[in-house]
Amino acid sequence: MFKRLTFLLLVGLLAWAYQAIQPPPPKLCGSPGGPLVTASRIKLRDGRYLAYKEYGVPKEVARYKIIYVHAFGSTRHDALIATTVPQEVLEDLGLHIVSFDRPGYGESDPDPKRTRKSLALDIEELGDQLELGSKFYVIGYSMGGQVIWKCLQYIPHRLAGATLIAPVVNYWWPGLPANLSGAYYKQPPRDQWALRVAHHIPWLIHWWNTQKLFPTSSVVSSTNPNMNIFSRQDLEIIRNANVSERDNKVQAKQQGEYESVLRDMMVGFGTWEFDPLDLKNPFAGKEGSVHLWQGDEDRLVPVELQRYIAEKLPWIHYHELPGAGHLFPAADGISEAILKALLIEEK
Numbered sequence: 099m100f101k102r103l104t105f106l107l108l109v110g111l112l113a114w115a116y117q118a119i120q121p122p123p124p125k126l127c128g129s130p131g132g133p134l135v136t137a138s139r140i141k142l143r144d145g146r147y148l149a150y151k152e153y154g155v156p157k158e159v160a161r162y163k164i165i166y167v168h169a170f171g172s173t174r175h176d177a178l179i180a181t182t183v184p185q186e187v188l189e190d191l192g193l194h195i196v197s198f199d200r201p202g203y204g205e206s207d208p209d210p211k212r213t214r215k216s217l218a219l220d221i222e223e224l225g226d227q228l229e230l231g232s233k234f235y236v237i238g239y240s241m242g243g244q245v246i247w248k249c250l251q252y253i254p255h256r257l258a259g260a261t262l263i264a265p266v267v268n269y270w271w272p273g274l275p276a277n278l279s280g281a282y283y284k285q286p287p288r289d290q291w292a293l294r295v296a297h298h299i300p301w302l303i304h305w306w307n308t309q310k311l312f313p314t315s316s317v318v319s320s321t322n323p324n325m326n327i328f329s330r331q332d333l334e335i336i337r338n339a340n341v342s343e344r345d346n347k348v349q350a351k352q353q354g355e356y357e358s359v360l361r362d363m364m365v366g367f368g369t370w371e372f373d374p375l376d377l378k379n380p381f382a383g384k385e386g387s388v389h390l391w392q393g394d395e396d397r398l399v400p401v402e403l404q405r406y407i408a409e410k411l412p413w414i415h416y417h418e419l420p421g422a423g424h425l426f427p428a429a430d431g432i433s434e435a436i437l438k439a440l441l442i443e444e445k
Contacts, residue, residue, distance in 0.1 A: 121304040121356035127205045133352045137174065137205045140227045148224060149205035150198040153180035154188040157230065161192030162441050164235040165221055167242030168197060170317065171359055173204035173350045178427040179237055183434045191441065198224055202357035203350050212365055217245055218252040225256065233258040235440065239427055241266050244366055247374040250388065254380035261389040261440045264396055264424055267403045268367050270297055273375030273410065281400035286324055288313035296363040303360050318359055329395040329423025379413035389415045389440055393422025
């Protein structure tokens with residue numbers, strides 16, 4: 099009898115543990131009980147829908163066509179290179195900017211099979227379906243900046259130029275030396291643990307970010323954020339944020355946290371099939387350029403990592419901004435400068 103009870107208890111415990119680590123199914127846009135579809139969307143090769151938004155001048159008259167990749171916990175509405183730049187500047191430069199919801203965010207369908215390569219191919223297909231031409235520019239910010247490395251690896255033949263804005267660094271890239279590990283330990287312990295889970299045991303990531311025993315990721319948490327991860331400039335930008343920008347953060351995870359921000363962490367901090375520090379210059383003939391922008395007071399992405407990457411990849415145009423934190427693209431005049439550096443090589 100005792101053995102039978104022990105066995106039943108063990109089975110019950112295992113069943114409870116299995117249920118605890120299973121994420122809830124996503125609430126697909128347009129499905130019964132799911133969020134409404136309000137965005138323009140394209141249907142991708144595998145049947146998924148990708149939502150997008152266009153800024154600037156019509157593509158038919160544009161001199162430059164750009165696909166913008168949004169940050170962690172954001173949406174197509176958060177295209178800072180368009181929303182913080184005066185419309186007359188966009189028109190004078192002749193810019194057509196397409197911002198899209200990455201898979202699982204906003205109104206884009208989740209991609210449970212998302213990989214480093216698949217998102218680059220989504221971007222290529224978006225450019226094809228919207229008829230942006232044989233080549234287009236890509237600009238990504240933060241976690242979206244990390245995506246640009248994947249574009250440089252998998253679709254370099256489609257790029258006219260590229261900009262990475264405070265791109266998130268995967269601490270497990272083989273090319274990063276051990277003496278830079280101190281940058282990892284500058285993060286709050288709760289964030290260090292969240293990244294370890296994302297990298298080493300991703301199947302536990304839902305449980306880790308919903309359990310109450312230990313502090314969860316300060317970047318993911320909306321109920322217990324850690325404001326110490328922001329610089330003085332960042333906090334000023336946050337104070338000046340308008341209501342619509344806060345609403346965008348809610349919409350970002352409306353289909354569920356697992357297939358948006360948590361999938362982002364698993365893909366971004368998982369094991370990559372390539373090392374960005376081994377990339378070759380895709381514009382060896384100087385027909386385009388790659389730019390990397392970084393604030394020296396960024397507490398989310400340590401500046402010493404970007405300095406090392408820029409040193410290892412000397413073909414990258416590196417721009418370091420004194421006194422800038424992680425949110426510097428929202429500061430006055432910065433996004434305009436980023437655009438002009440890429441498109442017309444203005445210093």
